[in-house]
Every structure is written in structure tokens, then in C-alpha cells.
Amino acid sequence: MMSITLDRESLHTQAPSTSIPSTEGIDVGPRRRLRSVRVEDRFNLIGAAASGLAMAVLLFGWIAPLSGAVGLGVVAYLSFLGVYALLVSLTADRQEVADRLMTVLLASAGIMLFSSLTFVVAFTLIRGREALPNVNFFVESMELAGPLDDLDTGGIAHAIIGTLIQTGIALAITIPLGVVTALFLNEIGGRFARFVRTIADAMTALPSIVAGLFVYAAIIVLITQQRSGFAAAMAITVMMLPIVIRASDVVLRLVAGNLREASYALGATRWRTVWHVVLPTARSGLVTAVILGTARGIGETSPVLLTSGVTSVVNVNPFEGPMISLPLQVFDFVRSPEPNMIARGFGSAAVLLLLVLTLFVLARVIGGRGAGELSPRQRRAASDASRRDALRISKAGGTPPADIATSPSTTTAPSLTEEAP
Amino acid sequence: MSTTLPALARAGKLADSELPPPRDLTSRPSRSDGVFRVVAVGAGVVTVGIMLAVGVFLSLRAVDAVQVAGLSFLFEQEWSPETQVFGIAAVLFGTVTIALIAMVVAVPLALGTALLISEVAQGRLKSTLVTLVDLMAAVPSVVFGLWGVFFLQASVIPVATWISTYFGWIPFLKVGDESGLPLTDASAFTSSAFIAGIVVGLMVVPTQTSVMREAFSQTPAGEREAAFALGSTRWGMIRSVVLPFGRGGIIGGIMLGLGRALGETIAVYMIISPIFSINWQVLKTGSNSVSALIALRYGEASEFALSALMAAGLVLFLITLVVNFTASSIVARSRSGAESEA
Numbered sequence: 001m002m003s004i005t006l007d008r009e010s011l012h013t014q015a016p017s018t019s020i021p022s023t024e025g026i027d028v029g030p031r032r033r034l035r036s037v038r039v040e041d042r043f044n045l046i047g048a049a050a051s052g053l054a055m056a057v058l059l060f061g062w063i064a065p066l067s068g069a070v071g072l073g074v075v076a077y078l079s080f081l082g083v084y085a086l087l088v089s090l091t092a093d094r095q096e097v098a099d100r101l102m103t104v105l106l107a108s109a110g111i112m113l114f115s116s117l118t119f120v121v122a123f124t125l126i127r128g129r130e131a132l133p134n135v136n137f138f139v140e141s142m143e144l145a146g147p148l149d150d151l152d153t154g155g156i157a158h159a160i161i162g163t164l165i166q167t168g169i170a171l172a173i174t175i176p177l178g179v180v181t182a183l184f185l186n187e188i189g190g191r192f193a194r195f196v197r198t199i200a201d202a203m204t205a206l207p208s209i210v211a212g213l214f215v216y217a218a219i220i221v222l223i224t225q226q227r228s229g230f231a232a233a234m235a236i237t238v239m240m241l242p243i244v245i246r247a248s249d250v251v252l253r254l255v256a257g258n259l260r261e262a263s264y265a266l267g268a269t270r271w272r273t274v275w276h277v278v279l280p281t282a283r284s285g286l287v288t289a290v291i292l293g294t295a296r297g298i299g300e301t302s303p304v305l306l307t308s309g310v311t312s313v314v315n316v317n318p319f320e321g322p323m324i325s326l327p328l329q330v331f332d333f334v335r336s337p338e339p340n341m342i343a344r345g346f347g348s349a350a351v352l353l354l355l356v357l358t359l360f361v362l363a364r365v366i367g368g369r370g371a372g373e374l375s376p377r378q379r380r381a382a383s384d385a386s387r388r389d390a391l392r393i394s395k396a397g398g399t400p401p402a403d404i405a406t407s408p409s410t411t412t413a414p415s416l417t418e419e420a421p
Numbered sequence: 422m423s424t425t426l427p428a429l430a431r432a433g434k435l436a437d438s439e440l441p442p443p444r445d446l447t448s449r450p451s452r453s454d455g456v457f458r459v460v461a462v463g464a465g466v467v468t469v470g471i472m473l474a475v476g477v478f479l480s481l482r483a484v485d486a487v488q489v490a491g492l493s494f495l496f497e498q499e500w501s502p503e504t505q506v507f508g509i510a511a512v513l514f515g516t517v518t519i520a521l522i523a524m525v526v527a528v529p530l531a532l533g534t535a536l537l538i539s540e541v542a543q544g545r546l547k548s549t550l551v552t553l554v555d556l557m558a559a560v561p562s563v564v565f566g567l568w569g570v571f572f573l574q575a576s577v578i579p580v581a582t583w584i585s586t587y588f589g590w591i592p593f594l595k596v597g598d599e600s601g602l603p604l605t606d607a608s609a610f611t612s613s614a615f616i617a618g619i620v621v622g623l624m625v626v627p628t629q630t631s632v633m634r635e636a637f638s639q640t641p642a643g644e645r646e647a648a649f650a651l652g653s654t655r656w657g658m659i660r661s662v663v664l665p666f667g668r669g670g671i672i673g674g675i676m677l678g679l680g681r682a683l684g685e686t687i688a689v690y691m692i693i694s695p696i697f698s699i700n701w702q703v704l705k706t707g708s709n710s711v712s713a714l715i716a717l718r719y720g721e722a723s724e725f726a727l728s729a730l731m732a733a734g735l736v737l738f739l740i741t742l743v744v745n746f747t748a749s750s751i752v753a754r755s756r757s758g759a760e761s762e763a
Contacts, residue, residue: 070580099654106541109533110550113626117557120568120623127571180464188461196465203472205745207684209712210734214475216719217482217727238475241468269450271457292559299561302686302712306719327563331687334567342571349564360556 044087052080077108124349131347138351142312147338156348158314159329162229163355165318166308166325167298169233170240174297175290178244185245186252187274197249203242211238212303220307227309229323235303244293251285252278284366291363295356301327326352476738483732485725494732500697500714502726509733514699515614515709516737519689520682522618522703527626527682528675534626535633535674540659551634558627566688569620574611574692577619581610581704596705612694614708620688625678632677632752636670637663669755676748680741686712711737 056076081101088100130151131137137155145154181200185193215235220227255278263273279286309322310332317323324332326348333345374382450458487494489505497508538550585596596609640663648658664671689710695717696707711733719730 070576071583095654095657099656102656102659103541106533106537109530110537110542113530113534113630114550114553116623117553117560117627120565121560123568123572124564127567177464177467180461181468184461184465188458192462192465196469199469199472201749202742202746203475205680205684205738205741206475207686207712207734207737207741209684209686209715210479210738211475213715213719213731213734214479217731218474218478221727238471241471245468269454271451271453274457295559299559299563301561301563302690302716305687305716327561327687330563330567331691334570334691346567349561349567352561353564356559356561357556360559364552 040091044084048080048084048087051083052076052078055079055083081105121353124346124353127343127346128348128350130343132350137344137347141314143314145312147336147341149340151340151343154344156326156329156344156351158312159324159326159348160351161314161316162308162323163298163325163352165316165323166229166233166236166304167294169230169318170236170297171290171294173233173237174240174244174293178241178290178293179248179286181245182248182252183274183278185249187270187278200242200245200249203238204246206238206242208239208300209302209306211235212306214238215303216306224319226320227307227322228320229308229315229318232304232308232323232325233318235307236297236300239300239303240293240297243296244289247289247292248282248286251282251289254285255281287366288363291359291366295359295363298359299327299352299356301331304328305331326355479731479735479738482728483735484728486729486732489725490729490732498698500718500729502729503723507729509711509736511697511699512709512711512714512733513736515693515713516683516711518614518703519618519621519693519708519710520679522615523622523625523682524675524679526619526622527629527678530622531626531629531633531674531678532671535630535637536659536663538630539634539637540655540663551631554627554630554634558631560624562624562685562688563691565620565624566691569616569688569692573620574616577616578607578610581613581615582607585610585704593701593703596702609706610704612692612706612708614693614700614703617689617692617708617710618703620692621682621685624685624688625681628681629674629678632674633667633670636667636674636752636755640666666756669752673748673752673755676744676751680744680748683741683744684712684737686710686716689713690716 053076056072056079059075060072081104084104085097085101089097092100134151134155136152138160139157140153140155141158142154142156143158181196185197212235215231215238219231219234224231259277259281260273263277268276304325305328308325308328310328311322311324315321315323330345330349330352333341333348336342486502486507490497490507494508496510497506498511500507500509500512534550534554538547538554542550581596584594589595589597644662644666645658648662653661690713693708693710693713694706695709695713697709700707715730715734718726722730
């Protein structure tokens with residue numbers, strides 16, 4: 001910074017004034033459009049697409065004995081690429097042809113990915129529509145419903161309850177343990193903290209089925225002798241804990257260091273700083289971390305497969321007897337060859353999917369802002385609070401309050417958050 | 422105020438009596454601080470305890486089986502612990518095959534989509550796509566399994582048949598019986614490693630995409646603009662600036678996805694029909710994976726068989742561990758990963 005300003009100053013001393021050439025008499029041409037699609041480009045795309053399709057249809061229907069929808073698509077796409085390259089090369093050089101072709105390829109990778117993932121989700125929801133409109137599907141269990149019964153008897157209430165209980169237990173362990181561990185990594189640190197971080201990173205690699213096998217061998221075989229909701233919750237905890245630690249760790253690291261230093265400079269202890277500065281600043285990020293961990297935990301099938309046991313009755317006691325959850329119920333339903341059971345399986349999968357999507361949207365709404373960024377309402381509240389504090393301090397100090405007190409109703413009172421650019 | 426009091430004192434300008442007593446620079450932590458420290462360290466200890474318990478318990482229990490099987494544990498294809506003949510050669514081969522097929526499907530899609538999001542898409546479209554990718558990473562694997570079983574299995578058979586007919590001269594794309602005659606009926610193709618690999622590939626694309634996009638988006642604007650200023654097209658800029666800069670992110674993302682693909686259970690378990698022999702023909706029905714083996718056999722397992730399963734699980738864990746740590750160290754050492762939090 002310093003050297004730049006010095007240079008400018010020395011320039012100024014050598015050439016005291018900058019002369020701007022007069023613009024009089026010079027026509028201002030039409031503004032150039034920097035980013036737009038030319039008509040030619042658009043016709044190139046449309047023409048290539050049309051000719052690609054036509055070529056594929058010709059090949060498949062007339063010339064060569066090819067068949068199959070996938071083959072048609074592939075041939076049409078390849079000939080589209082070829083024709084497009086030809087069309088572009090009529091007016092452009094090799095570099096530009098490569099650029100256009102790669103743009104088309106990138107776009108097709110994206111379209112392919114998003115359409116297939118959307119298709120996976122939509123496929124489940126659409127196949128689930130047979131079971132979903134029945135109210136009994138949400139309020140009854142499968143206790144009195146057999147595989148051959150119609151969809152208007154039986155439901156997945158037991159699986160929904162099981163999912164809620166198991167996830168609840170897992171969260172009750174994961175949230176405090178995960179967040180406090182993340183605080184330990186960030187606020188206290190040291191060699192042991194680095195060791196903990198390495199171990200937590202290693203555990204994110206633990207395959208979920210191995211976590212289930214561990215709980216099965218360590219808790220079920222050795223101690224409880226029976227599968228239970230609690231064992232399943234333990235397996236989910238082992239899976240979720242590293243995810244929550246890692247995500248919270250990242251969020252806490254984003255808390256600006258100068259906020260911490262300001263707090264220490266004001267004489268706050270470490271705990272006060274954590275409680276009044278670090279945690280409130282990172283709140284939305286922490287909530288997002290927990291919700292995303294929950295979304296992952298709810299959908300885990302394989303650890304639950306080994307630990308929770310399969311049942312068709314409502315069981316609200318996590319320590320006694322098998323307790324099924326939604327993903328396992330999906331898996332169990334679709335193993336049956338009966339169409340009604342498969343429809344129920346898709347219905348359960350749709351419920352599970354909607355649950356995960358809801359959690360995700362919730363996480364987005366809460367965590368859309370970064371650490372320390374406030375909504376307009378929060379900002380007003382913060383500036384009100386700091387104005388009150390200023391008033392209080394000045395009263396206690398005996399000096400008359402400055403301009404802050406004279407305009408108590410304005411929302412432009414000075415505060416840290418508003419002065420930040 | 423550039424000279425401090427001690428400096429003045431040393432210079433003899435201040436009498437010793439005027440000097441305030443030296444302040445104690447070490448402070449005793451307050452009680453709340455002490456409690457916080459104990460609780461935080463305690464949480465760290467508990468976390469490490471849980472994690473180490475998993476590792477130690479698995480290793481201890483696995484020792485029984487490995488001692489009986491010896492080196493043949495790595496080379497035996499059969500899995501029957503009851504007769505003391507068991508090994509992970511076949512299941513490990515299946516796991517790696519499925520994961521490699523998944524990579525063939527996933528890497529081009531992930532790389533293309535990551536470049537599309539970071540370089541081509543603008544504004545609203547860009548943020549929407551980023552959200553969608555994150556959302557896709559949260560879709561439960563059982564949903565992918567359902568799609569694989571009820572949609573993909575049927576619709577991919579013509580493709581698999583076509584590949585095996587026209588590319589059968591490549592050994593691993595051939596589908597034949599023991600005598601080498603080509604098989605063409607649909608049942609020979611339904612539950613292959615190929616189909617499982619496609620489904621697992623789709624599952625890991627979002628993970629890979631977000632790691633790669635993160636790396637690409639950190640490319641310094643100055644270097645991009647320099648490429649443009651030298652007359653480069655967008656693809657030229659990507660090739661000469663973005664891709665070299667994000668190389669660490671690409672490799673790291675691929676390996677993170679590979680780690681997930683190796684450990685995937687439920688979708689694989691739903692699709693494949695388990696066999697216990699090495700099947701080089703990836704398009705042919707019949708494959709296996711370590712995780713599917715555990716899901717398949719844990720229920721009827723005796724004490725010893727359980728220990729054998731644990732040994733298999735431990736091997737899988739060690740492999741994913743190595744893959745993940747390699748990935749994170751590559752990401753951390755690369756230029757793009759030096760400041761990233763991933």
C-alpha cells in the first residue's frame with residue numbers, strides 16, 4: 001500500500017495535471033455486447049440437433065439394423081456433436097471449435113447428471129403415489145396387515161416412530177459431544193486436539209456396515225443379547241459423530257479471529273468468549289452442520305440392518321425388542337414379491353426422501369448466511385442492544401451520553417456490524 | 422510513548438522506588454474456564470475413546486479368524502468359516518470392480534458438472550446448481566438401490582447385451598459360460614457388477630462434484646484474466662489455468678468418491694446376486710462385495726464366523742482409510758487446497 005501511494009505522489013509531482021482528451025466531435029458507437037448469444041450460434045445448435053436426430057433415425061430405421069432407445073440416443077448425440085463441430089468450423093478457427101465443443105460437452109455432463117438424479121428422486125416419488133394418499137399408511141402399523149392385503153390396511157407408523165426415536169437418541173449424544181469436541185479442537189487446541197482431529201477424519205472413512213457390525217458384535221452379542229432401537233441408535237451415532245465434528249469444526253474455524261481477540265481484550269475469560277461470542281456467531285452454521293448430519297443419519301440403512309431388527313408392530317421402548325426404522329422398512333418391503341408390498345416400499349421411501357428434503361431445506365434456510373452475518377432484524381436488535389449498553393455505561397460513568405442518547409429511535413446507531421463493509 | 426517504563430528504569434532515569442511492582446503475566450484460569458477446559462478435553466477423550474474402541478475391538482476380534490486362516494485369508498475365494506476355508510479374494514475383487522466401474526461412470530460426470538458450475542454457469546443458475554449438488558449428496562442410498570432394482574436392471578440389459586456382443590473380444594466385457602460360448606439371454610445380465618457400479622457411481626458423483634468445484638472456484642482471478650488477455654478461449658483458459666490449478670482437488674475428489682464407493686452396502690446388496698468366485702466378466706450376473714458379504718452372513722454367523730466377518734470388515738476399513746487419507750493429503754498439499762477447509 002505504502003509504496004503505491006508514494007509512487008502516485010511522485011508521479012503527481014512530475015506531471016502536475018492529467019489532461020483528458022476532449023470527446024467533442026467523436027462519435028460514440030453502439031455499445032458492444034460482451035456476453036450474448038449470436039443468432040448464428042443459436043442456429044448452429046438447433047441445426048446440429050435436428051440433423052443429429054434425423055441422422056440417427058435414418059440409421060436406425062433405414063440403413064443399419066440398429067435398435068434400442070439408448071443406442072438411438074447415443075448415435076443421435078454423437079452425430080449432433082459432429083455436425084455442430086462442422087457448422088462452427090465454417091466460420092471459426094480450431095481454437096473456437098474446441099471451445100464450443102467443450103462447452104457443449106460440459107453442459108451435457110451437467111444435464112445428464114441432474115436429469116438422472118432428478119429421475120432417481122422422481123421415480124421414487126411417482127412409484128410411491130399408490131401408497132401415499134391412504135391416510136392409514138401414516139397412522140397404522142403393519143401388525144394386522146399381511147402381504148396380500150390392499151393398500152387401505154396397514155401402514156408405516158411403526159417405522160416412522162422408530163426413525164424418530166433412534167434419530168432422537170443419536171442426536172442427544174451427537175450434538176453435545178460433537179459440538180463440544182469441535183470447540184475443543186478450535187478453542188483449546190494443542191497436540192491432543194490435532195490427534196483428535198486426525199482420528200475424527202479417519203472415522204469419516206468407516207464404512208457404515210462396519211459400524212453396524214461393531215455395534216452388533218460389541219453391544220448385541222456381548223451385552224444385550226437382543227436387537228433394539230438403542231443399539232441402532234448407537235450405530236447411527238458412530239456414523240454421525242465424525243460428520244458433525246468435521247462440519248462444526250469447519251464452521252467454528254470461520255468465526256473471525258478479531259471477534260475472539262476483541263472479547264479477550266475486554267477481559268472476558270475463555271469460557272465467556274466461547275459462550276457469548278463464538279457460539280452465537282457460529283449458531284446458524286452449527287445448526288446447519290447438525291441438520292446435515294441428521295439427514296445423513298436418517299438415511300443410513302446398513303448399520304440399522306444389523307442392529308435394530310425387523311418388526312411390524314409399534315415399539316416405543318428403545319431398550320426392549322426390535323424397532324424398525326424407515327430405510328430398513330423400505331428394504332424389508334421390497335424384498336417381498338407382492339406388488340402391494342413393493343408399493344408400500346416405494347411409499348416408505350418417498351416418506352423418507354421427503355423427510356430428508358425437508359431437513360435439507362431447513363438447513364438451507366437457517367444456514368444460508370455465513371458465520372457472523374446477521375439478518376436485518378438481528379442487526380437492528382444488535383444495534384439497539386449496543387445503544388442501550390452505551391447509555392448504561394455513560395450513566396454509570398457520570399458523563400452525559402453523547403449523540404447516542406439524543407437520538408434513541410434511529411436505527412443508524414453505531415455498531416460493529418454496521419460499520420463493517 | 423516509544424520508551425517503556427522498564428527501559429527508562431534501565432537508563433537510570435527513574436528511581437527504583439517509583440517503579441511499580443512487576444505485573445504477574447501468568448493468570449490463574451477462572452473456575453468457569455477450568456470447568457470448560459475439563460469438559461472440552463473430556464469430550465475429545467470420549468470421541469477418541471469411541472473411535473478407538475471401534476478400531477481396537479474390530480482388530481482384536483479379527484485376530485482369531487486371521488490366525489486360523491493365515492495368509493490364505495487374502496487369497497482364498499470361498500467363504501465358509503464353518504469348515505475353516507474362507508478368504509476375501511473374491512469379495513475384495515468384487516468390491517474393487519464395482520468401485521472402479523463406479524469411477525468410470527462418475528468421474529466424467531463429476532468433472533464436467535464441476536467445470537460447468539464453476540466456469541460456465543452464472544448468477545442464479547450457478548447457486549441453484551450448487552444447492553442441487555449438495556442436496557443430491559443427502560439422498561439415502563436405499564432410494565438409489567430401489568431405482569437400480571426396479572428401473573435400471575431392466576433398462577440396462579439391452580446396453581449390456583450390445584456391449585458384450587460387439588466388444589466381447591475385450592476379455593472382461595465378454596459374457597460367456599464355462600466353455601466360452603457367449604450367453605445372450607437376459608438373465609445372464611440382470612445382477613452384474615456393471616449395474617451395481619452404475620448405481621454406486623451416481624451416488625458418489627455429488628461428493629466428487631462438490632470437492633472439485635470447491636477447488637476450481639479458488640482459481641485466482643488474475644490468472645484467469647491473464648489467459649483471456651492473451652487471447653485464450655474459455656476452454657483454453659480452463660485447460661491452461663483452471664485444470665492445473667485444481668489438479669489436487671480433482672484427484673482428492675475422485676479418491677473421496679472412491680472411498681465412499683468401496684464402502685457402499687445397501688444399493689450393492691439389493692442389486693447383485695452374490696457369488697464367491699472371481700468373476701472377470703463385469704457384465705455377467707454375479708458379483709460380490711465385502712459390505713454385501715457382511716450384510717448377507719452376519720445373521721447366522723457363529724462366534725468364529727463373526728470374527729471372520731470382522732476381519733473382512735477391518736480390511737475394508739483399512740482400504741477406505743488409506744484412500745481417504747491419501748485424498749486429504751493430496752488436497753491439502755495442492756495449491757487449490759492450501760487454504761480450503763475441506
